Amino acid sequence: MSTVFITVGSTGFDSLVEACTTMSFLNGLEQLGYKQLVIQYGSSEPIYTRNMSNNNDNNEDKNNKRILKVKGYAYKPSITEDMENASLVISHAGAGSILQALRIPKPLIVVNNIYLMDNHQQELSQAMQGKGYCICSTPR
Template identity: 50%
Template sequence: MDSAPHRRVLVTVGSTGFDQLVNTVLQHSFHALLLSLGYTHLIVQHGSSNFPAEALTGSSDLRINAFSYKPSLLEDMQSVDLIISHAGSGSILEALRLEKPLIVVINETLMNNHQQELGDALQEQGYLVSCTPTTLFDAIQSNKYRTLKRFPAADPAIFASYLDSKLFV
């Protein structure tokens, strides 16, 4: 029986597809990088992006699981040591609330660059690492995701106070 700790990475593209990100994590050099950092499992939520069955064999040392969609990624997010996510605000907030190291990959093909703005703002505050598919390797190798600040817990009193100030003027 293998007694080495299992370290897991979750990659999520969200409710659509993100071919550039999926293609990046399918590369053998990406698998080698993860293995060199002690990761043993790669879980890929690939949405509508193509994920060839032969990719599941990957490296003999890296276990790869993949799926297109699930009703919730909460259980997967809770079980991993690193999350690599598209820059959707829902996925970002869920990962930050779980206090998981987070690398956000910006989809540069989307219009208005809203993902870039969100990713950059949260990176500047020290909550995540923001990159593109072409700079994902550098983001992982930098190890900056290991020293991120803890995202503040939600405080419903702030929202209630704001509503009170607007409704009961």
């Protein structure tokens, strides 16, 4: 199954969870042929729950049933299996998550959290992109 796995790491990343649970993002994944989205949302659970509830309310039409299956969780001991099962990994710019995705290896989009101290994630993700290991992005 063609799966996208998104991880926010050990805390939360509200703007990433917000962006990846919009109808336009989900529709875009469907148009690209993905069948499943798995989101490790950490402490951003309220945003995930709200948006997924709103999406389900807006997708009540039985003739317009969503093809993309979405599931999420806050934390688990290891995300290795989720990364291994994914066709694409979208990750916060934490060094551990980046290295884990690259070791598997999986195509990787790294999303910077500009609100973290010194914006250190941007420096790391841009350096990794410069070496061709990933694509660097922002939640927008």
